[in-house]
Amino acid sequence: MRSTKSMRRTGIALLAAATLTALPVAGTHGPAGGSAAVAVEYNGGAWRGAWAASPQAPTAPFGPNWSTQGFSDHTLRQVVRVSTGGTKARIELSNRYGTTPLRITGATVARTAGGGAVRAGSVRPLSFGKGRSVTIPAGGTARSDGVPFPVRALESVTVTLYLAGPTGPATFHHFAGATSYRAQGDHRSDLAGSAFKETAESWYYLSGVEVSGGLAARRDGVVTFGDSITDGVGAGTNTDNRYPDELAERFAAAGHPRSVLNHGIGGNQVTNDTVWAGEKGTTRFALDALSEPNVGTVVVLEGINDFGGNGWEGIPGGPTPEVSVDELIDGHRSLIRQAHAKGIKVIGATLTPVKGSFYYTPVNEAKREAFNEWVRTSGEYDAVVDFDRAVADPADPDRILPAYDSGDHLHPGDAGYRAMAEALDLDEL
Structure with missing residues (x-):
């Protein structure tokens, strides 16, 4: 990063x-x-x-x-x-x-x-x-x-x-x-x-x-914000192996434990409210991420459900409206503005591979790649973490490396979440 x-x-x-x-x-x-x-x-x-x-x-x-x-x-x-x-x-x-x-x-x-x-x-x-x-x-x-x-x-x-x-x-x-x-x-x-x-x-x-005492008060807390991949779907039950958990372990191993807070919601979108997965990210960002005490940095990983939600069937609320790359970028710009208005640094993450999953279509893949290019090159985020490249299969970069795959080709497993945490630069945080 x-x-x-x-x-x-x-x-x-x-x-x-x-x-x-x-x-x-x-x-x-x-x-x-x-x-x-x-x-x-x-x-x-x-x-x-x-x-x-x-x-x-x-x-x-x-x-x-x-x-x-x-x-x-x-x-x-x-x-x-x-x-x-x-x-x-x-x-x-x-x-x-x-x-x-x-x-x-x-x-x-x-x-x-x-x-x-x-x-x-x-x-x-x-x-x-x-x-x-x-x-x-x-x-x-x-x-x-x-x-x-x-x-x-x-x-x-x-x-x-x-x-x-x-x-x-x-x-x-x-x-x-x-x-x-x-x-x-x-x-x-x-x-x-x-x-x-x-x-x-x-x-x-x-x-x-929340805790107090033991450490000098510093505005160095980290919030991870996003959907099921931040929420930790695919990690083992009762293992605390979500990527934010692994990030907290890295801070502790370095001798500097930090506040790392997980505000992922499985199924959540940046641009659309959902019946079963919460208000859209642009609404809940202030309620969840920015309201936490002594937060200095937010890592944002969200958007794959915006591109794939129009195919949802059989769940409360049904499919959500189709979202373009420009609409998703506008949503992320809103998150950036909200964080900066609070004096909080915001780090953008690329969307991880989905080939082989129920989200994968040529249209969705083209959207994912275009959005990731904006994250990497636009300079609008304060920093970038390339989760896409961190977990991709070098032989097939549109797919999660099998060793990192939970099995559904969408969510990483324990090893994949560990690789994501390792992709974050602790100095940037």
């Missing part, structure tokens, strides 16, 4: 607790009546993101999940791996797509012991404005108070929510690539996982884990 300024020089185309306040979040919309969302904020201080997932509206395009019915007298236990450590922690919960207020009866954070179990002595009750419960308005977000909780980079933590009353359909993140656990009744402080008889592979309500 090289800065576009460097590419032009060489001529080579390479690639604190505060009082309770309710804060409007500009641009938020969804099924909650179209009003602005409310962020319920309880803590000030120098917080940085340790883990994140983009909220999605309840949907079940590929089979049943818990989002469409929601929860009632359930305990929900979710395991996430943080990219950076600290001495205090807090969580972010989202009711962005709820149509009624969401009551969180209680919540805890603990160190993961494996599966649905947590380590003895590590369970910490969470509060919200000093209270153990919180009601999040429809369309809103809440952060817990910070709690003393020393955690190291790349450590897994378990967040447990008890939902006593019926929630209605749940805001969630579809493709977690990780196991979540559900129990009937109140088991928020259980050490064992034996009560958690049900499992799913999505995250519900939990949209962030």
Whole structure:
């Protein structure tokens, strides 16, 4: 990865607790009546993101999940791996797509012991404005108070929510690539996982884990923004082998753990809203990527669904309108402008190969190649990472190298995501 300024020089185309306040979040919309969302904020201080997932509206395009019915007298236990450590922690919960207020009866954070179990002595009750419960308005977000909780980079933590009353359909993140656990009744402080008889592979309500302390506050967080290839579809379940995970491991191995936050949504597009894969990227970019604390850089990898979405059949909403190369470029220019307006560096990524997948047609391939040429040569991004060349088969560059292919010829597998992370220049970040 090289800065576009460097590419032009060489001529080579390479690639604190505060009082309770309710804060409007500009641009938020969804099924909650179209009003602005409310962020319920309880803590000030120098917080940085340790883990994140983009909220999605309840949907079940590929089979049943818990989002469409929601929860009632359930305990929900979710395991996430943080990219950076600290001495205090807090969580972010989202009711962005709820149509009624969401009551969180209680919540805890603990160190993961494996599966649905947590380590003895590590369970910490969470509060919200000093209270153990919180009601999040429809369309809103809440952060817990910070709690003393020393955690190291790349450590897994378990967040447990008890939902006593019926929630209605749940805001969630579809493709977690990780196991979540559900129990009937109140088991928020259980050490064992034996009560958690049900499992799913999505995250519900939990949209962030933030830490503070341990490091000087710096605006050096990295957000990865995109679709399923950022989301990590194709990586092994519970392996934390998505490319953003691998990037966090590179920072940690270099002795400088950093905030690396994954805001990919499987199926998402830059230019079209979708029923099952979220608002278009130009809308959700500010809500998801640019709202994170102390972010300095965003890596954008998105567009292959814009070119292939007009062939979608049998999923909620059906096919999306055909998108031209110029329309996709205009969408990316919007993302660049939004990032620069916040003083955030933005790195453009080339679209990875799709030959052999259901997206591959001569028309789509010509679009992909034309878009990639714009990313590499236009100089409009602050820097470029060539994920296309990083995972392509040298003998057939329109196809993913077999060793990097998850098997569907569209999504990389674990080795492919590792190669993508290695293509990023840590100095550029």
